[in-house]
Amino acid sequence: MEASPHEHEPENEREPIPAWSLPADAVDRIRLRHKWPERVTREWAWGEAGGAGVSVCILDSGVEGAHPLVGEVEGAVVVSLGDDDQTIVEDDHEGDLCGHGTACAGIVRAIAPKCDLHSVRVLGAGYTGSGPVLLAGLRWAIEQGFDLINMSLSTTKQQFAGLLHELADSAYFKRTVLVASAHNMPVESYPWRFSSVISVGSHEETDPLTFFYNPEPPVEFFARGVGVDVAWMGGGQLRVTGNSFATPHMTAICALVLGAHPELTPFQLKNVLYLTATNVGGDV
Amino acid sequence: MNEDRLRAAVSAGVLSSDESYRALLQSIVDVARAIFAAKASSITLLDEDADELVFEAVAGEGADTLVGRRLPSSTGIMGWTLTTRQPLVIEDVAQDPRHSRDTAEKTGYVPKGLMSVPLLYEERALGVLQVLDRQAPFSLAEMELLGMFGNQAAIGLDLLQRARRAKAVLDEGEADVAAVAGLAAQLDELEDDRRAAGLALLQALRDVLRK
Numbered sequence: 230m231e232a233s234p235h236e237h238e239p240e241n242e243r244e245p246i247p248a249w250s251l252p253a254d255a256v257d258r259i260r261l262r263h264k265w266p267e268r269v270t271r272e273w274a275w276g277e278a279g280g281a282g283v284s285v286c287i288l289d290s291g292v293e294g295a296h297p298l299v300g301e302v303e304g305a306v307v308v309s310l311g312d313d314d315q316t317i318v319e320d321d322h323e324g325d326l327c328g329h330g331t332a333c334a335g336i337v338r339a340i341a342p343k344c345d346l347h348s349v350r351v352l353g354a355g356y357t358g359s360g361p362v363l364l365a366g367l368r369w370a371i372e373q374g375f376d377l378i379n380m381s382l383s384t385t386k387q388q389f390a391g392l393l394h395e396l397a398d399s400a401y402f403k404r405t406v407l408v409a410s411a412h413n414m415p416v417e418s419y420p421w422r423f424s425s426v427i428s429v430g431s432h433e434e435t436d437p438l439t440f441f442y443n444p445e446p447p448v449e450f451f452a453r454g455v456g457v458d459v460a461w462m463g464g465g466q467l468r469v470t471g472n473s474f475a476t477p478h479m480t481a482i483c484a485l486v487l488g489a490h491p492e493l494t495p496f497q498l499k500n501v502l503y504l505t506a507t508n509v510g511g512d513v
Numbered sequence: 514m515n516e517d518r519l520r521a522a523v524s525a526g527v528l529s530s531d532e533s534y535r536a537l538l539q540s541i542v543d544v545a546r547a548i549f550a551a552k553a554s555s556i557t558l559l560d561e562d563a564d565e566l567v568f569e570a571v572a573g574e575g576a577d578t579l580v581g582r583r584l585p586s587s588t589g590i591m592g593w594t595l596t597t598r599q600p601l602v603i604e605d606v607a608q609d610p611r612h613s614r615d616t617a618e619k620t621g622y623v624p625k626g627l628m629s630v631p632l633l634y635e636e637r638a639l640g641v642l643q644v645l646d647r648q649a650p651f652s653l654a655e656m657e658l659l660g661m662f663g664n665q666a667a668i669g670l671d672l673l674q675r676a677r678r679a680k681a682v683l684d685e686g687e688a689d690v691a692a693v694a695g696l697a698a699q700l701d702e703l704e705d706d707r708r709a710a711g712l713a714l715l716q717a718l719r720d721v722l723r724k
Contacts, residue, residue, distance in 0.1 A: 290593055327593040329601070352596055355564040356586035356638070359596040382597035385636045410599055414660045416633045418598055433653055455653060456604070470651050471601035 263492050269504040271438075271511055275482075276489030280341025283484045283491070286375040287337070287477075288366055289330030289382065291323055292348035298335040298460035305348040308366035310358060316365040326353040328462040332469060333379055333477040335460030340437055340481035341488065347375060351382075360386050364393065367407075371400045376487050379480040380409040380426075381473035383418040393420045401425035406487075406495045408480040410472040411448040422447050427483070427499065431455055431475040440482060442506035450502065452478035531680070534673035538570035541666045545644055546572040549655070552646035553622070555579065556632070556666050558673070559586060559595060559640050566591055566641060569673070574622045574645070590629050591641045598638055600630040600659065602651050630659050632667040639670040 251259070266273050284303070294302035307321040325331045334346050351366035352359065363384060370378050378400070384393070397420050400407050409421040411430045421428040424446075431454025432441060441451040454475030461467045479502075486501050487493060493501065505511040538556050546554040553573035557566040564586045568579045587596045594601065604626040624645035632640045642663050700711050 290588075326588040327590060329590075329593050329597075352587050352593065354587065356559060356592070356596055357561065357564050359587055382599060385598055385633055385638060387636050412598070413600070413656060414630075414633060415664060416598075417636070418633075431653060431656075456651070468604040469601060470604075470656070471599060473597070473599045473601055 263490070269501060269510070271505045274489065274501050274505045275485040278343065278485070278488030280344030280481070280484035280488040283341065283344045283377065283487045284347060284375045285337055285341070285344045285480060285484055286347045286349055286370045286373070286378045287330050287334050288349045288351055288363075288370055288378055288380050289333055290327040290352045291321055291325040291330045291350040292334040292346065293325045293331040293460070293462055293464075294348075296331055296335065296460045296464055298338065298466070299331060299346070300338055300342075301346070302334070303345045303347050305350070306369075307350040307353070308362055308369060309354050310361055310365060314361070316369060318369055321348065321350050323350070323353070325462050326350070328467070329381065329473065331462060332459035332467070332474065333381055333480075336437075336457065336474060336477035337379065337481040337484065340478065341484035344481075344484045344488065347373075360384050360389050364389055364396070367393070367396055371396060371403065371405050374403065375405055376491075377480050377483055378405060378407050379477050380407055380420065381476045383410060383412060383421060385416055385418045387417075390417075390419045394423055396420075397423045397425045401495050404494060406483055406498060408476055408483060410476045413472065425495070427479060427502070429454075429472060429476045429479045431470070431472050437478055438482065439507045440479060440502075440511075441508045442503050449499075450479055450506070451475065452482070454478070531673070531676060534669060534676055535570065537669045538666065538673065539572070541662065541669060542570045542572040542642075545642065545659075545662050548658070549628070549644050550648040551644045553624070554642070554644045556642050556670070557584065557591060557640045558670055559638065566595065569640070569670070590627070591643065594629040594631050594641050595638050598631045598633060600628070600656065600663070602626075602628045602656070604651065628655075628659055630663040632663055632670055634667040634671045639667055639674070642666045 292299060292302050292305060294305060305321040306318050307323065309317045311317050330348060330350065337344065338346065349366050349370050351363045354362060363382065397407055407420065407426040409426045409428055411421045411428045412418045420426050428447060428449045430448040430451045432439065432451040433455045434453060437453050439453065443449055443451060452475040454472055455470045456468055457474045458466055458468050459474065483498060486498055503509055542554040542556055551573065553571065553575055555568055556570045558569045560567050565583045566586055568582045571579045585592055590603065626646055628644040630642050631638050632642055644659065700708060703711055
């Protein structure tokens, strides 16, 4: 399967600008080609695109593609590790092994109906290998160049923290945005604590487009995560609660913004999210 | 003889380990069930060798039948909770026919709703705490409460695992460790006078052996 490639490349191949300096003759080259409005509103930020052209990867338990609330899934793979720890990526015909991935996909579809959904399943092969498989799946997803990767999961293993951090940073520089569930328990877990990802906790309100910027990190945003009606296995529906369901709400809002403004870098996207958050400027 | 192993083995002998920690876990699920006014609550422990979750303590529905029962470690809601380290709450599980059938086959009981929280201790995921079929609608404050229970249960599970590892050292058949642990256990049960006499005798034995 192939993800749709980014469409952020400059119009002409140009000499790269050295990362550590900006020569005078290069100033014109980094001039932004898209004009920002004087005031960033939700109307401008989300536009009418419905997330069209944005590829969203659900890194989770799989997605039940035939579910009416999920619609078409562009690609579904399962990640495992071979005898020599090499990453194996195969087409996934199992669907969903828990229901959770389907729930996340349905939430994204409801808010950003025109986005392209992809499923990368990193669960199901037992607990023991789940950390390395999560890393391998994330690395693969970043290599595909998805615009957004929804990560309603975390690891507490210190040995993976460094590698996850490198992956999160490389995604950030490649314009792949990781949206990750925060933890409400007294443990260190990753990748949501890294500043290169968008971390999400839950609020108790019922509007799916209400989201708050948190001025007290590490959790950056709060989105709807309590009493959410979601798609579940077997064509069913459930009412659920948890940060892992707030995360796809934020992913979908990102898809709306990138659908309307595909040129945005993750840094700029975070700025737009900040300016349109319910407690900043989003309710006016 | 490795001193740490000796200490662990003796501790196991003195504390009659397994039962004490199981009683602690049982008390945690009993309290969780009462506080959330739920029909049942359970703690499952990850068996890393078998890569399965094992029911260690159950209150309410299933208390008589579920302890010792095993489930896959990375599928289903319990498996998802363990592997992703994320808590979640589901209302009306009965709407999910596949889950209901699977659960009924494995546990003999189909809950309508559940709260599922990973039991995390330091950087390890030890198991899962679940609360089934609670009465009132759910709030975020209760998620915090559940997290605190999870923390307590994780400490209990960690103690249980340590005790079992210590017991395994004894069971490896090292006669000298078993003999010392047995002595420690017997000594612990004696009245004050006889205990003091026993300790004095042991001290004398140490002095003889040291020479």
